[in-house]
Amino acid sequence: MKVIVCVKQVPDTSGKVAVNPDGTLNRASMQTITNPDDMNAVEAALKLKDETGCKVVVVSMGPPPAMGMLRELLAMGADEGVLISGREFGGSDTYATSQIIAAGINHLGIEKDDIVMCGRQAIDGDTAQVGPQIAEKLHLPQVTYAAKIEKEGDTVTVQRMLEDGYMTVKVQTPCLITCIKELNEPRYMSVGGVYESFKKPIAVFDFNTLKDDPLIDLTTIGLKGSPTNIFKSFTPPPKGVGQMLEGADKATCEGLAETLAAKHII
Amino acid sequence: MAYNSMDLAAFKDVWVFCEQREGKLMPTDFELISEGRKLADELGVKLCGLLLGDNVEGLCKELAGYGADKIVLCESPLLKYYTTDAYAKVICDAIEELKPEVFLIGASTIGRDLGPRCAARLHTGLCADCTHLDVDVPKYLDFLRASSTLDIDSMKFDMEDRNLKMTRPAFGGHLMATIICPRFRPAMATVRPGVMRRAEFDQAKADAVEIVRPEVKLTAEDVHTEVVEVVKAAKKIVDLVGADFIVSVGRGISKNVEQGIKLAEDLAEALGGVVGGSRAVIDNGWLSADHQVGQTGKTVHPKVYIALGISGAIQHKAGMQDSECIIAVNTNESAPIFEIADYGICGDLFKVTPMLTEAIKAQKAKKQ
Numbered sequence: 001m002k003v004i005v006c007v008k009q010v011p012d013t014s015g016k017v018a019v020n021p022d023g024t025l026n027r028a029s030m031q032t033i034t035n036p037d038d039m040n041a042v043e044a045a046l047k048l049k050d051e052t053g054c055k056v057v058v059v060s061m062g063p064p065p066a067m068g069m070l071r072e073l074l075a076m077g078a079d080e081g082v083l084i085s086g087r088e089f090g091g092s093d094t095y096a097t098s099q100i101i102a103a104g105i106n107h108l109g110i111e112k113d114d115i116v117m118c119g120r121q122a123i124d125g126d127t128a129q130v131g132p133q134i135a136e137k138l139h140l141p142q143v144t145y146a147a148k149i150e151k152e153g154d155t156v157t158v159q160r161m162l163e164d165g166y167m168t169v170k171v172q173t174p175c176l177i178t179c180i181k182e183l184n185e186p187r188y189m190s191v192g193g194v195y196e197s198f199k200k201p202i203a204v205f206d207f208n209t210l211k212d213d214p215l216i217d218l219t220t221i222g223l224k225g226s227p228t229n230i231f232k233s234f235t236p237p238p239k240g241v242g243q244m245l246e247g248a249d250k251a252t253c254e255g256l257a258e259t260l261a262a263k264h265i266i
Numbered sequence: 267m268a269y270n271s272m273d274l275a276a277f278k279d280v281w282v283f284c285e286q287r288e289g290k291l292m293p294t295d296f297e298l299i300s301e302g303r304k305l306a307d308e309l310g311v312k313l314c315g316l317l318l319g320d321n322v323e324g325l326c327k328e329l330a331g332y333g334a335d336k337i338v339l340c341e342s343p344l345l346k347y348y349t350t351d352a353y354a355k356v357i358c359d360a361i362e363e364l365k366p367e368v369f370l371i372g373a374s375t376i377g378r379d380l381g382p383r384c385a386a387r388l389h390t391g392l393c394a395d396c397t398h399l400d401v402d403v404p405k406y407l408d409f410l411r412a413s414s415t416l417d418i419d420s421m422k423f424d425m426e427d428r429n430l431k432m433t434r435p436a437f438g439g440h441l442m443a444t445i446i447c448p449r450f451r452p453a454m455a456t457v458r459p460g461v462m463r464r465a466e467f468d469q470a471k472a473d474a475v476e477i478v479r480p481e482v483k484l485t486a487e488d489v490h491t492e493v494v495e496v497v498k499a500a501k502k503i504v505d506l507v508g509a510d511f512i513v514s515v516g517r518g519i520s521k522n523v524e525q526g527i528k529l530a531e532d533l534a535e536a537l538g539g540v541v542g543g544s545r546a547v548i549d550n551g552w553l554s555a556d557h558q559v560g561q562t563g564k565t566v567h568p569k570v571y572i573a574l575g576i577s578g579a580i581q582h583k584a585g586m587q588d589s590e591c592i593i594a595v596n597t598n599e600s601a602p603i604f605e606i607a608d609y610g611i612c613g614d615l616f617k618v619t620p621m622l623t624e625a626i627k628a629q630k631a632k633k634q
Binding site: 123133168169232237256257 | 287347348349350351354374375376378379381382383385386387389390391392393394395410413414415416429431435436437440441442443444445446447448449450460461463490491492493494495496497498499507537569570590591592593595599604605606607608609610611612613614617618621622624625626628629630632633
């Protein structure tokens with residue numbers, strides 16, 4: 001049994017976000033982190049490893065610096081890393097990205113009792129689309145928004161969050177699960193783990209590694225293979241100066257509530 | 267003939283996925299039907315609601331009343347509860363048969379599970395969590411003039427472009443992007459709940475509803491997940507980071523802590539949000555640490571942040587200044603919080619908060 005965890009290195013948007021004059025993100029000036037939801041997916045995989053002794057493989061698609069992130073995840077306890085990286089993969093939207101990652105997972109091989117885990121969504125794009133799209137490309141059943149995961153034999157029981165509660169869903173392995181932060185508290189790297197991580201393998205899958213997979217076709221990957229394109233990107237106008245409202249009585253409050261409703265804020 | 271998502275000319279009509287849970291339509295359905303109506307009119311095509319469930323025909327009229335010309339109705343006992351497999355199969359079958367050019371889905375936790383699965387199967391593009399949609403270029407340019415720093419008049423646009431322009435925030439709202447799906451159909455979007463304006467209900471349209479029932483080819487073998495139970499949460503978990511509405515209290519509640527927190531809770535409940543607190547409130551033990559907003563607490567960017575009796579120390583501002591709308595109530599008119607507030611009220615939170623709660627409740631009641 002193995003758990004394959006899909007992770008992404010993202011700019012840390014909780015700090016200052018720098019935008020270039022042309023409306024694109026100034027990535028060079030920003031710190032990178034492992035996407036927060038993906039950390040919960042890694043922790044869920046490591047918990048399964050603690051319980052069952054299964055293997056945990058962390059897979060990331062991105063430029064070569066993502067290797068450092070994979071090393072950190074190996075230090076947390078993952079066994080192997082895979083970096084999917086290639087010029088041909090650049091500019092992919094979620095559809096094309098899922099084709100490529102699914103091909104990478106095919107290359108690792110999916111067996112009967114394997115699980116693929118992803119974070120719910122990445123904080124740079126916030127799409128939550130790549131997980132389900134990988135599941136579709138791999139023909140795996142999916143359960144998203146997992147807040148609790150229990151595995152018994154080849155049955156996985158997941159508490160799947162809804163806006164107003166949750167659903168308990170049973171699914172057989174192999175399957176794909178996307179994780180949310182309520183699932184767990186990710187562990188830290190240990191000193192021993194950091195030392196061990198340098199003995200663990202990180203493989204690089206490039207276009208040549210994956211090109212024989214039917215999912216890898218230059219018309220379905222990269223910028224050219226992406227069904228969606230950016231038509232325009234822009235920054236919202238700076239916030240206007242705020243206003244002090246007259247008085248502090250009923251009329252003031254009613255006026256404010258009316259303004260909020262008219263602007264569709266409430 | 268094989269289904270081909272690149273045969274653009276074969277696709278027409280705008281479809282809206284109408285989500286129901288336990289036989290009840292979601293409020294977003296009406297917002298999307300209303301928005302879909304506008305897009306269908308701009309494209310000169312019909313608007314169809316796509317409704318799946320078990321024994322849900324009774325919901326069709328209501329959807330038509332908000333502007334749908336037709337309801338595509340798919341019923342099966344296997345569609346009673348949402349499962350990705352069953353819903354994706356039935357929807358993809360219907361799309362392959364009837365070929366809509368635009369397909370909108372509410373960006374609920376279910377819509378965001380379903381949308382990408384369908385888009386991947388249909389080989390088309392999907393834009394997540396959109397907050398604005400346009401077809402007509404002049405209308406889109408008006409939107410850009412109001413919502414961007416771009417110099418529109420110095421830019422060239424193809425005024426005849428008929429692609430659906432799907433706009434969404436990225437990087438926590440620091441950047442906006444308009445996405446198109448020019449080579450594939452349907453152009454798909456999940457749409458953020460609460461953003462689109464609901465139209466007036468039209469009884470005549472509701473009575474004139476036309477229902478289409480495509481064949482539902484679904485068997486138990488198609489469904490690989492089993493819904494064991496559906497549980498409604500009694501109380502919302504305090505989730506400051508994901509909250510759209512946060513009402514925070516500060517040192518200003520000190521003269522009656524219990525009452526101050528109660529007032530904040532009432533206001534948060536009226537908004538559908540949660541209560542937070544400044545460092546002073548946490549350090550004094552008035553609220554537990556998971557409520558803390560600020561440099562040592564959580565960084566939040568809700569749609570609305572209401573600061574009650576918070577002076578606005580730099581550490582607090584660091585955790586909330588990126589909120590979309592900030593409202594501050596404070597007795598001290600020179601409190602620094604007013605420098606970053608969109609709306610400031612100089613007054614006593616114990617008097618102002620209940621009035622604000624009532625006013626917001628009244629506005630929300632009007633929208634229902």
